[in-house]
Amino acid sequence: MKNKTRNDIILAGILLLLAAAGFLLFTMLKSEGDIAAVIIDGKEVSRYPLDAELKTVITTESGVNTLVIKDGVVYISEADCPDGICVDHAPIKHVGETIVCLPHKLVIKIESKKTEMSLDAAA
Amino acid sequence: MKKVLLLFLITCVLTSCSKSPEKFTNYYFDYFDTVTTVTGYADSKDSFDEVCGEIETMLKDYHQLYTIYNRYDGINNLYTVNTTDGAVEVDERIIDLLEYAKEVYAMTGGKTNVAMGSVLSIWHDHRTIGSNHPEKATLPPMERLVKAADHTDIEKIIIDRENSTVELADSEMSIDVGALAKGYATEMVAKWLEDNGYTGYILNVGGNVRTVGAKADGEKWTVGLENPDATGEDDAYIEYLSLAGETVVTSGSYQRYYIVDGKQYHHIIDPETLMPSENFRSVSVICDNSALGDALSTALFCMTYEDGMALVESLDGVEAMWLSNIGEVKYSNGFDKYRQ
Numbered sequence: 001m002k003n004k005t006r007n008d009i010i011l012a013g014i015l016l017l018l019a020a021a022g023f024l025l026f027t028m029l030k031s032e033g034d035i036a037a038v039i040i041d042g043k044e045v046s047r048y049p050l051d052a053e054l055k056t057v058i059t060t061e062s063g064v065n066t067l068v069i070k071d072g073v074v075y076i077s078e079a080d081c082p083d084g085i086c087v088d089h090a091p092i093k094h095v096g097e098t099i100v101c102l103p104h105k106l107v108i109k110i111e112s113k114k115t116e117m118s119l120d121a122a123a
Numbered sequence: 124m125k126k127v128l129l130l131f132l133i134t135c136v137l138t139s140c141s142k143s144p145e146k147f148t149n150y151y152f153d154y155f156d157t158v159t160t161v162t163g164y165a166d167s168k169d170s171f172d173e174v175c176g177e178i179e180t181m182l183k184d185y186h187q188l189y190t191i192y193n194r195y196d197g198i199n200n201l202y203t204v205n206t207t208d209g210a211v212e213v214d215e216r217i218i219d220l221l222e223y224a225k226e227v228y229a230m231t232g233g234k235t236n237v238a239m240g241s242v243l244s245i246w247h248d249h250r251t252i253g254s255n256h257p258e259k260a261t262l263p264p265m266e267r268l269v270k271a272a273d274h275t276d277i278e279k280i281i282i283d284r285e286n287s288t289v290e291l292a293d294s295e296m297s298i299d300v301g302a303l304a305k306g307y308a309t310e311m312v313a314k315w316l317e318d319n320g321y322t323g324y325i326l327n328v329g330g331n332v333r334t335v336g337a338k339a340d341g342e343k344w345t346v347g348l349e350n351p352d353a354t355g356e357d358d359a360y361i362e363y364l365s366l367a368g369e370t371v372v373t374s375g376s377y378q379r380y381y382i383v384d385g386k387q388y389h390h391i392i393d394p395e396t397l398m399p400s401e402n403f404r405s406v407s408v409i410c411d412n413s414a415l416g417d418a419l420s421t422a423l424f425c426m427t428y429e430d431g432m433a434l435v436e437s438l439d440g441v442e443a444m445w446l447s448n449i450g451e452v453k454y455s456n457g458f459d460k461y462r463q
Contacts, residue, residue, distance in 0.1 A: 042150040082255070090353045095156065096345070098160075105152040118160060120344040121327040122360070123373045123407060 012069070036093060038067065039107040050074065060104040067108065074108060074115045076101070089115065096120060137436065144323070144339045145170040151179055154186040157307045157329025164323040174321060178312055182328075185308035186315035189214055189300055191240065205240065205297040206276075216263040218284050220300060220307050223414060227303065228277050231422035231434070236394050238280055240297030241271035241323040246392055253381035253388075268397040275394070288406040301390075306372055306417020309333045311371075313413065330373055335387045337367035345463065348444065351377035351404050361452060363463040364446065365408065372416035374424040376403035393425040400425040404444055409461055419443070428453060 038046045040060050048054065051071050052104040058065045065086060066098035073091035076099055095112040096119025112118060144164040147170070153161040161178055167172035187195045194202050204211050217288055224237040246261045248266040253260030291297070300307075305328050313333045316324050322336030325344050334344045344367065347360035362369060376399065380389035392399040406423040408416045419441065423431040435443045437453045442458040 012451045026255075036420075039150060090359055092359070094359070098158065100158045102152060102156075102158055105148055105150075107158065118345065119360075120325050121160070121332045121346045121364075122349050123327075123330045123332045123371045 007031060034093070034110055034112045036067075037107075037109045037111050039109060041105040047111070058106065060101075060106055062104045065101055065104060065106055074110065075099070076108070079104070094119060097122070127421060131221065146339070149175045150268055150385045151182060154182040155328060157305070159329070160325075160326075160327040162325045162435065163321070163335075177315070178326075181312050181315060182308060184278040185216065185304070185311065188214055188338065189220065189304040189308065191297070191299055201298050201300065204289050204291065208294060208342070210286075210288040212286070212288050215287060215341055216311075218287060219299075220304065221280060221282055221289060222284075223307065224303055224418075225277060225280075225282075227415070227418040227422075230438075233277075234422035234425045235302050235418045236275060236277055237298055237300045237303060238275045238277040238296055239392070239394060240299035241295060242268055242275045242394075242397055243299045243301065243392060245271055245296065248391070249350060250379070250381045250388070250390065252296075254447065255382060257382065260381055261385050262388065272394075272397055302421040303414060303418050305329060305331050306370075307414040309370070310413040310415075315359075321363070330378070331370070331413055331417055332366075332372070334366045334368055337446070343367040346371055348373060348407050349375075349405075350373050351375055351446070361446065364461045365463050366409070366461060368408055369461070370413040371407055371409045372413065372420045373407040374420035376401075376424075377404065391421060391424050395425075401448070402427065404448055404450075405446045406431070407444045407446075408435075408441065409458070410438075415441070 011107045029103060035047045035049060037044050048069055050069060052069050055066060055068050058067055063080040068075055071079045074092045075091040076086040076089065079087050081101050082105040083103060086099050088109045089099045092099055092110055095110050097110045099108040104116055125150065146162065146164055148160060148162045159182060161175055163171060163174065165174065187198055188200050191201050191205055194200065199211050199213050201217065204213065223442055227235050241436065245267055249261060249263050274293050274296040276293065279296055281290040281292050298307050307324055309328045309331050310333065312326060313335050315334045323339045324335040326333045332346050337343050343365035345366045346366055348362040348364065349359055350361045353359045374385070374391055376389040376391065378390065380387045389399045391400055392398065403424055406420050408420040408423065410416050423443055426434070431445065432455060435441050442455045442461065444458055445453045
């Protein structure tokens with residue numbers, strides 16, 4: 001009888017611990033904000049939090065693009081690429097969204113470690 | 124007994140953590156004049172990169188075989204076929220593509236025609252000049268287009284599978300597989316993944332999206348259908364799809380175009396009018412074969428909604444969404460099951 005109670009307490013303790021760990025992990029992940037990853041020729045070169053406010057020039061082998069983060073959205077304000085498609089692209093902010101500058105082999109991608117719905121591709 | 128149960132529980136928790144595969148993404152910029160994204164689950168970056176190495180080799184091979192703009196040393200590609208009189212010995216993958224192109228031609232009533240090279244090259248030249256030098260942008264003269272259209276008979280692409288040759292029986296005709304090649308290559312890569320037991324991959328070759336299985340956790344992939352007239356970040360997508368094993372391909376007037384006298388002229392040319400089709404802003408096709416999806420989205424773009432709907436409903440496992448020029452969205456009957 002005594003033994004049984006002790007085991008119950010151990011089990012309850014472990015469950016509590018697991019729950020606490022789960023809760024901690026959950027809040028840790030949740031508090032980690034979305035970021036904009038800068039990927040040149042397939043290699044991530046930098047990342048910025050979306051709650052930042054900044055304007056920075058990204059230099060690639062083929063040319064430069066000006067990245068702007070403002071009010072939680074990301075866009076390219078200027079670029080010296082021939083087509084200017086990256087500049088015309090609407091601002092992005094949702095996880096999985098990308099802006100691509102093909103001539104410069106540049107991808108700006110919104111990433112997150114949160115478990116909310118995110119985009120895997122766009123067509 | 125309880126101890127055993129507890130041990131079992133703890134073991135489960137621990138192993139499930141250490142064994143769950145991670146998600147990786149690689150990008151490629153050198154194929155099919157677009158960006159290719161490969162996302163998949165693997166136990167390590169190294170094993171993912173190994174799979175991607177195979178994928179990149181395939182993309183490169185298909186790109187070099189199917190391009191009409193470049194020659195490559197030691198390869199007879201479609202550029203070679205277009206610029207050679209008489210039969211050209213080609214790789215089996217060119218024979219496969221062209222035979223499929225003839226199937227698709229029949230299926231779409233000629234709306235997807237890879238023998239339109241003579242017409243499309245005139246548009247291509249004008250679009251290239253007009254994009255690079257907006258002040259010099261002009262439309263192709265209609266009489267030139269009409270003359271070129273006399274040389275678009277797909278039956279004059281003579282395929283000899285036994286001898287692995289292709290010949291153009293009309294010296295003024297040329298092949299342009301732009302409506303099909305990207306999707307065909309995507310499908311071949313996806314098939315290779317499936318045949319080799321890989322699952323949990325999503326390929327995106329410039330908007331030609333093909334899923335291979337579901338994600339590692341069994342969830343379906345989320346694919347957004349772009350809103351060409353997005354005003355900001357909140358209306359960037361018209362629709363969110365849930366896919367696992369299917370493909371979705373969009374043809375849109377917003378993807379490639381140039382401007383003449385303030386008007387946009389895009390790249391999807393109707394074989395009948397020889398002008399960019401103005402029926403829709405975009406058409407998206409969901410099915411299980413990316414080559415078919417690519418070809419059908421082009422064909423549907425050049426058809427009326429009624430004709431397109433009839434074609435879609437006549438085909439098994441094909442669904443479509445039409446976005447009109449005024450923003451109206453229409454769906455085929457079974458489209459709803461893919462919507463989130």
